[in-house]
Amino acid sequence: MSVNNDGKPPVVEPMAAGNVPDKIGQSVDQRIRQQEILSELGVIALQGGTVDTLLNETVRLVAEGLPAEFCKVLEFKPAENSFTVRAGVGWGPDVIGVAQVGADLASPAGFALKTGKPVVSNHLENEERFRTPELLARYGVSRAMNVILQGDGAPFGVLEVDSRSDNDFTEQDIPFLQGAANILGMALERERNQRLLTGALERHQVLLREMNHRIKNSLSIVISMIRLQVKDTGSTIASEQLEAAALRVHAVARAHERLYQTDDVEHLDAGRYIEQVCGDVDESVANCDIHVDAQYDILIATDRAIPLALMVNELITNAAKHAYVGQIGRKIWVSVAREDKAIRVSVRDEGVGLPSDFDLTGSKGLGMRLVRAFTRQLEATVSTNSSAKGTEFVVVIPLEPTS
Numbered sequence: 001m002s003v004n005n006d007g008k009p010p011v012v013e014p015m016a017a018g019n020v021p022d023k024i025g026q027s028v029d030q031r032i033r034q035q036e037i038l039s040e041l042g043v044i045a046l047q048g049g050t051v052d053t054l055l056n057e058t059v060r061l062v063a064e065g066l067p068a069e070f071c072k073v074l075e076f077k078p079a080e081n082s083f084t085v086r087a088g089v090g091w092g093p094d095v096i097g098v099a100q101v102g103a104d105l106a107s108p109a110g111f112a113l114k115t116g117k118p119v120v121s122n123h124l125e126n127e128e129r130f131r132t133p134e135l136l137a138r139y140g141v142s143r144a145m146n147v148i149l150q151g152d153g154a155p156f157g158v159l160e161v162d163s164r165s166d167n168d169f170t171e172q173d174i175p176f177l178q179g180a181a182n183i184l185g186m187a188l189e190r191e192r193n194q195r196l197l198t199g200a201l202e203r204h205q206v207l208l209r210e211m212n213h214r215i216k217n218s219l220s221i222v223i224s225m226i227r228l229q230v231k232d233t234g235s236t237i238a239s240e241q242l243e244a245a246a247l248r249v250h251a252v253a254r255a256h257e258r259l260y261q262t263d264d265v266e267h268l269d270a271g272r273y274i275e276q277v278c279g280d281v282d283e284s285v286a287n288c289d290i291h292v293d294a295q296y297d298i299l300i301a302t303d304r305a306i307p308l309a310l311m312v313n314e315l316i317t318n319a320a321k322h323a324y325v326g327q328i329g330r331k332i333w334v335s336v337a338r339e340d341k342a343i344r345v346s347v348r349d350e351g352v353g354l355p356s357d358f359d360l361t362g363s364k365g366l367g368m369r370l371v372r373a374f375t376r377q378l379e380a381t382v383s384t385n386s387s388a389k390g391t392e393f394v395v396v397i398p399l400e401p402t403s
Contacts, residue, residue, distance in 0.1 A: 045187035055087035112146035323351025
């Protein structure tokens, strides 16, 4: 049974014996997708977009991961002792930014906020612990789950998922929802601190380094959670996909590790950073030997360095998985060099070459979809050279955005 930070179990409505979930509680595919979602949220949170964008992406992805028809972020208003629906999915236009929910202990969301305990209610129509909020009754919601959105300071509010379906939320759903809330809470706290520290540059730099240290540590916890799940899947394919998700999160964590070790929190040395990421992949992928030739002192903005490293991570993983099918002693060469006002990164193998019908723009694999997305984001170009002697991917990224 999972426990809260105070060592006490979460508040979960008792279920009839016929509804007790199995050991896993969710399909392997859904577990994998949940871990991918946590990885995606980590990347989105660390890219520094607007708060509204972060909130909207969180509710969309959380609703997909559980799955549920509705999800919302409830922002706590202490002066009114109530919540306002700050962001949501599934709700009508008259709800977002307008609808209010009570924050007292008789409200499921209020109980989660005041006690810090997750709350699961699968039969709101028969609920005796709490009243059913008018908003949920109006939308025919029959089950709900709430967790606190806690930063380093005062709580921001509550993350809630709601559904009309008959499928129960279970205690196994809580870690995913709380994990998403923790990532969102840290990002909201970071954004709040950044606003407060605008006029104090030196202190701003010190606190940002500390924040990057905390984020790196928090992402390390996420990585540990993913790798614990790897051991429990019992599926080679699922284990490989989860390990790939862990490497993506690790690449982001590496960036924040470098940021809290330097006075410059706005830039990263692309060569050193990619060299570290390659070392992590080398240690994680069996029978893979990665050779790195990286030019140092190529400074690039942090929000460009992270997607660049994630692209390299995907290309290396793809080569390790597909280039040497049935072979041992897999070797991959990575080079990083400055090229005028751009960075040129090459990932090369000596494997079987690409399929004759390979099309980067149409590949449906998650890794290639991520490469395409980061290519657009960074205004980069990607070219391939493939033959029976192997494959080379060449990525050229402007040091500065052109628009």
